[in-house]
Amino acid sequence: MRYWLMKSEPDEFSIQDLQERKNQTEGWDGVRNYQARNFMRDDMSEGDLAFFYHSNTKVPGVAGIMRISRAGYPDDTAFDPKDAHYDPKSDPAKPRWYRVDVTFERELERLVSLAEIKDHADELEDFPLVRKGNRLSVMPVDKKHWDFILGMENNPPE
DNA sequence: GCCAACGTTGGC
DNA sequence: GCCAACGTTGGC
Numbered sequence: 154m155r156y157w158l159m160k161s162e163p164d165e166f167s168i169q170d171l172q173e174r175k176n177q178t179e180g181w182d183g184v185r186n187y188q189a190r191n192f193m194r195d196d197m198s199e200g201d202l203a204f205f206y207h208s209n210t211k212v213p214g215v216a217g218i219m220r221i222s223r224a225g226y227p228d229d230t231a232f233d234p235k236d237a238h239y240d241p242k243s244d245p246a247k248p249r250w251y252r253v254d255v256t257f258e259r260e261l262e263r264l265v266s267l268a269e270i271k272d273h274a275d276e277l278e279d280f281p282l283v284r285k286g287n288r289l290s291v292m293p294v295d296k297k298h299w300d301f302i303l304g305m306e307n308n309p310p311e
Numbered sequence: 312g313c314c315a316a317c318g319t320t321g322g323c
Numbered sequence: 324g325c326c327a328a329c330g331t332t333g334g335c
Contacts, residue, residue: 162333186318209333267334286316288332312335319330 155196156294157203158215158282159255168205168217168260177257181291182228183238185250189291194225194251196293203255204294204302206282207264214266215302223254265305272310276301 159181161167171179184190201221207213227248231240243249271283281292 160333213334288317290332314335315333317330317332320328322327323325 155198155201156296156299157192157197157201157221158206158292158294159203159219160206160208160290162209163207163216164210167207168219168257171205171217171219171255172257172260174257178222178254180228180252181255182230182252184228184252184290185231185238185240186290189289190249190251192291192293193253197221197224197253199224202258202299204299205255208290212264212266212268214264214268214270215261216264217260218258219255220258221253222256225251225253228252261306263306263309265302269305269310270302273301273305 166179171177181193184193199221203219203221204215205217205219207216227245228238228243228250229245229248230236230238231243231248231250232245233239234241238250240249267282270277270280274283277283277298279295280298281287281289281294
């Protein structure tokens with residue numbers, strides 16, 4: 154069982170939106186980055202847990218937890234010319250892009266902000282999120298980092 | 312809105 | 324295969 158972090162802009166799709174979806178489940182589609190795709194296609198398993206990270210918003214940070222409820226399968230939004238993430242080079246016979254299904258687990262009791270995470274650079278030294286220039290939208294999280302961030306949830310800064 | 316960092320594209 | 328140009332991400 155592995156741990157992950159997945160980014161979404163809350164104006165587009167937030168942890169609250171996921172909670173309100175049917176069965177509290179949604180396909181994590183629209184990812185058009187090969188490294189992120191490889192994680193979803195090759196490394197994610199049903200039952201893995203992921204942080205839901207709110208990006209490109211006033212206070213970016215970890216907002217909640219979700220569960221991978223279906224392992225990687227083809228992202229058919231790539232085949233739809235009307236879809237914002239349409240990719241004419243993705244052939245249905247040999248799909249280029251993959252998604253997983255995620256299911257709402259819980260909202261964090263408070264948002265653990267990126268700024269706060271950066272304040273703990275010592276403990277989170279190798280955390281990919283805070284490595285300079287990292288724009289990956291799907292990334293693995295070590296268990297030690299997972300546990301540390303959950304610890305921060307219950308220890309708000311003054 | 313700015314812009315650094317990074318990925319992708321395409322000419323050569 | 325190189326690399327300049329361009330597009331995107333995402334914090335600030």
